[in-house]
Amino acid sequence: MQTLSFRNGDQIPTLGLGTWKTDNQTIKPVIRQALKIGYRHIDCAAVYGNENGIGEALAEALTEKEVQRDELWITSKLWNNAHKANDVAPALKKSLQDLQLDYLDLYLIHWPVAVKPEVGFPQSDDDYLSLEQLPITETWQAMEACVDAGLIKHIGVSNFSVPKLQGLVKHSRIKPEVNQVELHPLLQQPEMKKYCDSEDIKLIAYAPLGSGDRPAFFLEENSPVPLELPLIKEIAIAHSATPAQVLLAWGMQRGTIVIPKSIKAERMKENLAASELKLSTEALEQIQSLDQHCRLLNGKIWKGPYNYEYLWDEKE
Numbered sequence: 001m002q003t004l005s006f007r008n009g010d011q012i013p014t015l016g017l018g019t020w021k022t023d024n025q026t027i028k029p030v031i032r033q034a035l036k037i038g039y040r041h042i043d044c045a046a047v048y049g050n051e052n053g054i055g056e057a058l059a060e061a062l063t064e065k066e067v068q069r070d071e072l073w074i075t076s077k078l079w080n081n082a083h084k085a086n087d088v089a090p091a092l093k094k095s096l097q098d099l100q101l102d103y104l105d106l107y108l109i110h111w112p113v114a115v116k117p118e119v120g121f122p123q124s125d126d127d128y129l130s131l132e133q134l135p136i137t138e139t140w141q142a143m144e145a146c147v148d149a150g151l152i153k154h155i156g157v158s159n160f161s162v163p164k165l166q167g168l169v170k171h172s173r174i175k176p177e178v179n180q181v182e183l184h185p186l187l188q189q190p191e192m193k194k195y196c197d198s199e200d201i202k203l204i205a206y207a208p209l210g211s212g213d214r215p216a217f218f219l220e221e222n223s224p225v226p227l228e229l230p231l232i233k234e235i236a237i238a239h240s241a242t243p244a245q246v247l248l249a250w251g252m253q254r255g256t257i258v259i260p261k262s263i264k265a266e267r268m269k270e271n272l273a274a275s276e277l278k279l280s281t282e283a284l285e286q287i288q289s290l291d292q293h294c295r296l297l298n299g300k301i302w303k304g305p306y307n308y309e310y311l312w313d314e315k316e
């Protein structure tokens, strides 16, 4: 299993399993299967509503000594309604309880979007708190305190733009070590990659296969499909690999961490085997030409102050 090193020497597997869009019942056997296949990195989030099922699978695997806790890399994420300083530790503890763990390897602020504590998923503009009302630095200090308390090994963010990351780096005691963002050949984010490399911030690529099963509210007409791109299919044939493996190998070869989601054993095996695939320099160059800065999960679900420009710090 390939890994990348954190500043303290901890190793994160460069390929993990995504768990979004899978309910508690479905996810439990999927996680058991994934661990048997060889996955050691699981990407979770409170808002996926399935940390209970994941926790049951982890507890069984650990009890049966199929894996050791220190061989696993478990990430979870703080939801938007728990950004207030006093809400961070309770939200983390709930994830730990559900996952049946006493620490997380990585905890991320899921979105730079704050909603009122009583709101689960915002329904109106009134449900939001702007970043001026509830600065990310307040949330971050509470995340740092959870590291101090031994509840988390590493902290980071998700869906942060470069300017938002820069602001956080400037005002943090513990620097963010990860930004988890959408990355695939149609959205390569070279400026983000350059900035993160310069600050030793790791990029975790979500939707590395294009998130074909994303919910309807994320779907826009005529969205391109990374797995269906003719060039990706050609490169797959030339390397005796599958299109999914090409997308994942590309992500890993450029130094990012990929977290494809599948609930099917055969695909989980296929995706994990992408770690062994080495794309040619020519293929990497060809893939670079596919970039369209096309966000498939463009954050337009957020309203209130969080329009596209405020969220991503870029024009649409």
Ligand SMILES: NC(=O)c1ccc[n+]([C@@H]2O[C@H](COP(=O)([O-])OP(=O)(O)OC[C@H]3O[C@@H](n4cnc5c(N)ncnc54)[C@H](OP(=O)(O)O)[C@@H]3O)[C@@H](O)[C@H]2O)c1
Pocket (backbone or CB within 6 Å): 017, 018, 019, 020, 021, 043, 044, 110, 158, 159, 180, 181, 205, 206, 207, 208, 209, 210, 211, 212, 213, 214, 227, 244, 245, 259, 260, 261, 262, 263, 264, 267, 268, 270, 271, 297
């Ligand atoms: N931080 C964030 O805001 C954020 C946002 C989105 C996602 N994420 C994380 O990133 C993970 C991955 O992203 P994602 O789930 O949106 O999308 P994804 O991994 O890009 O794509 C998942 C889709 O691809 C299919 N698939 C998997 N392996 C395949 C293969 N070898 N060939 C063809 N199709 C394949 C899956 O179907 P089957 O399951 O039926 O195989 C599913 O429909 C999530 O699960 C979540 O953990 C984080």
